Amino acid sequence: MRSARALTLVAGFLVLGLVPVVAALANQPFYLDLFRRIMIFAIAAVSLDLILGFGGMVSFGHAAYLGIGAYAVAIPAFYGIHSGLVQWPLALALSGLAALAIGAVSLRTSGVSFIMITLAFAQMLYYLGISINAWGADDGMRLARRSQFGGVVDLANAYVFYYVVFGVLVALLWLGHRLIHARFGVVIRAAKSNEPRMRAIGFATFRYKLAAFVIAGAGGGLAGALLTNQTEYLTPSYMHWTRSGDIMVMVILGGMGTLYGPVLGAVAFLLLEDILSAWTVHWQVVLGPLLVLVVLYARRGLYGLLPGAGARDG
Amino acid sequence: MNWLLVVEQCLNGLQFGVMLFLMAAGLTLVFGIMNLVNLAHGSLYMVGAYLATAAFNRTGSFLAAVAFALAATLAIGMLVEVIALRTLYERDHLDQVLATFGLILFFNEAVAIVWGRAALFTAVPRALSGHLQVLPGIPYPAYRAVIILVGLAVALLLYVVVSRTRLGMLIRAGASNRTMVGALGVNIRLLYTVVFGFGAALAALGGAMAGPIYSVLPGMGEEILIQVFVVIVIGGIGSIRGALVGAVVVGMVDTLGRAFLKPMLSTVIGPSAADNAGPALASMLIYILMAAVLFFRPQGLFPAVRS
Amino acid sequence: MAEPLLAVRGLTKRFGGLVATDRVDLEVADGETLAVIGPNGAGKTTLIGQLSGDLVPDAGTIRFAGEDVTALPAPTRSQRGLARSFQITSIFPEFTALDNVALAVQAHAGHSFRFWTPARAERALREPARATLEQVGLGARAAVAAGTLAHGEQRQLEIAMALATRPRLLLLDEPVAGMGADESQRMVQLLRALRGHHTIVLVEHDMDVVFALADRISVMVYGRVIASGAPEAIRANAEVRRAYLGEEIPA
DSSP states (O other): OHHHHHHHHHHHHHHHHHHHHHHHHTTOHHHHHHHHHHHHHHHHHHHHHIIIIITOOOOSOTHHHHHHHHHHHHHHHHTTOOBHHHHHHHHHHHHHHHHHHHHHHHTTSOHHHHHHHHHHHHHHHHHHHHHOGGGTTTTOEEOSSOOEETTTEETTSHHHHHHHHHHHHHHHHHHHHHHHHBHHHHHHHHHHHOHHHHHHHTOOHHHHHHHHHHHHHHHHHHHHHHHHHHHTEEOGGGGOHHHHHHHHHHHHHHOTTSSSHHHHHHHHHHHHHHHHHHHOTTTHHHHHHHHHHHHHHOTTTGGGGSTTTTOOOO | OOHHHHHHHHHHHHHHHHHHHHHHHHHHHHHHHHOOOOTTHHHHHHHHHHHHHHHHHHHOOHHHHHHHHHHHHHHHHHHHIIIIIGGGTTSOHHHHHHHHHHHHHHHHHHHHHHHOSSOBOOOOOGGGSSEEEEETTEEEEHHHHHHHHHHHHHHHHHHHHHHHSHHHHHHHHHHHOHHHHHHTTOOHHHHHHHHHHHHHHHHHHHHHHHTTTSOBOTTHHHHHHHHHHHHHHHHOTTOHHHHHHHHHHHHHHHHHHHHHHHHHHHHHHOHHHHHHHHHHHHHHHHHHHHHHHHHHOTTOSSOOOOO | OOOOSEEEEEEEEEETTEEEEEEEEEEEOTTOEEEEEOSTTSSHHHHHHHHHTSSOOSEEEEEETTEEOTTOOHHHHHHHTEEEEOSSOOOOTTSBHHHHHHHHHHHTSSOOOOOSSBGGGOHHHHHHHHHHHHHHTOGGGTTSBGGGSOHHHHHHHHHHHHHTTOOSEEEEEOTTTTOOHHHHHHHHHHHHHHBTTBEEEEEOSOHHHHHHHOSEEEEEETTEEEEEEOHHHHHHOHHHHHHTTTOOOOO
């Protein structure tokens, strides 16, 4: 049954990989844009899943890292630095550092406190973004130019950019797969299962959870760098707490702690948003109760509906 | 030093603190006793504000509007509790966060459908539109002074209820050890409903009074809710005393920071730098405060002693 | 006289008005098995909690292997060679029995900031884990999800996880709790085999188990140690008998 699921996933990635081809043939560039956006949020969701699904840390502030990553691209661009080789590592570093600082304080608590604190810190960064007039305050500002890679890779080309994002997603999933099964991943998952036991057998769990928090934050930062390239815009609203909620929904909807589930979740959530918003501008009044129902009755998410469900590889 | 300004801002800080307290008191009990992360608490505040504003604009009587808003919001809150929240008591925090997040989306959109997305305007009721001489030579808006008085009255009422009545004893016991309280034969269901109703009524009151002085918009609940979280984290989950202390501290720090940080900074780093740094830092102050408290006391200042 | 492996002096722990541990003095020599007994509410689990590092004492000191460990947190004490098993079974139910024990091995096999090689492929973790499972008699159940093991098997797993950390001192909190007669017998045989190789502090209610294993016994009542000595002396102690009013002590 594991092979049935593997087959489905491979098929899914093939489909994703062929979207640009189909979009070009059908002369519908909109789909290229849509699926690129979906993949960017999938990257954000997968990075959140590391700490949420595998680590059991309910961090309600993930959008803050997307914001930091976006700023790490747009601010240098504003001052004339367009090289992606400067911007993207900066995005990873700054979002990782922010996660280190926030995690160091937040991880001293747990449960309800942890959720509230991560939310509060993320909102703090949002307010910080709004109040800085030089960078557009709450109106935001345009991205002067997409990240440059010395002519080798031209992100201004929609197809090239698509495959760059696709490549990042695939790479992230592959690295994530190795991480989950390596010593580090085992510690994170076991700490979720029974942290007091972990401490009793000799693991100083705090440092591992913090490291996971930083890795997840850096992943969010990378998603943010891609996002601002995608929209060619920078706005503090990327960091608004409702965006954190959206990413969390994608993880749960898709199936948390499954690595590929969040990708499904991003697809489902953004497609749903696209369809519903075409129907009515007040689509959230439908999405809200829908979400409540999903949480109450369909917790395993979409991944659990795939063939081969039930076979967990521990 | 403009003393008039300082006193006025201190009072504003107290007034903001009182608003935070109205939200925090109920929410900290819901967290502590029912172990429920209720993000939709802000929505009750918002609904209270909208209903009071609409009723006041329709009837012209502020008291009637507040009373109506309180009753109606309480009813809506109880409905939400029965339909959605009851099932969440046994669920883990993640489920609660997501489900109540869904409720927020619903309520924000619902008020937008009825009243639109633009801020709803309402005037301060005429009887309270003047100024009071709080100290000789220091006039303060009567409406805001009334809010402070109402808030302190509520704090006093809560103190009496929690420390002098049987209900209050159950609340304190529940915050300390909810399973034991259930095991002792207390009707837990009823206790939860009463506690939740309490919180909803206070949030509604806060919202109803907020109408004339804050913007009434979709999403207003979440803005204040996150600050309420800071209050609860600082004060300690499950503690009303913590909520009061936390609320006043946060209210003061935030208000005074926004008023005085920029001018204070500009004497140090110059006016143009302070123009950006001032508001930015001021908006971060309460979160820095929260981080500092957490560093030394992760459970908050007055944590309910848990077993 | 060699310094005892574990030396507890004046250990005190209060919860509000209740004194759970009242100026407790204890000593355990290297290789010895000390049983701590006492009626319910005597403070035995609170004592274990302070020894393992899960609870912070209000007063007193704990010296282990010549070092003052009173301020050290639980993970550090485990690294120093102090292992505990829990009274209420505490394992990783979603992981297999082998994974559970391999985790304990991993905790003492260098750091876990490794992100590439699958942990399951690491021989250095799996082999010792397998051996420890065999040692406690769970060899055949290695691939079973720990949550689906029978209660008695889970108690065995508890011991295996403690053993896998290569401890000098084992703190066992009611190892035969909830076990039937046969299972208890097997556990006693297992623990007998450990005697001498490991120093053991054993909290137990089951007197048969206590008298089968203990070199010395300490009796706790209301947080205080009221008697300490060889099993025969404890059996004959009048104060101990009084404390156990209504309890059968095998003559």
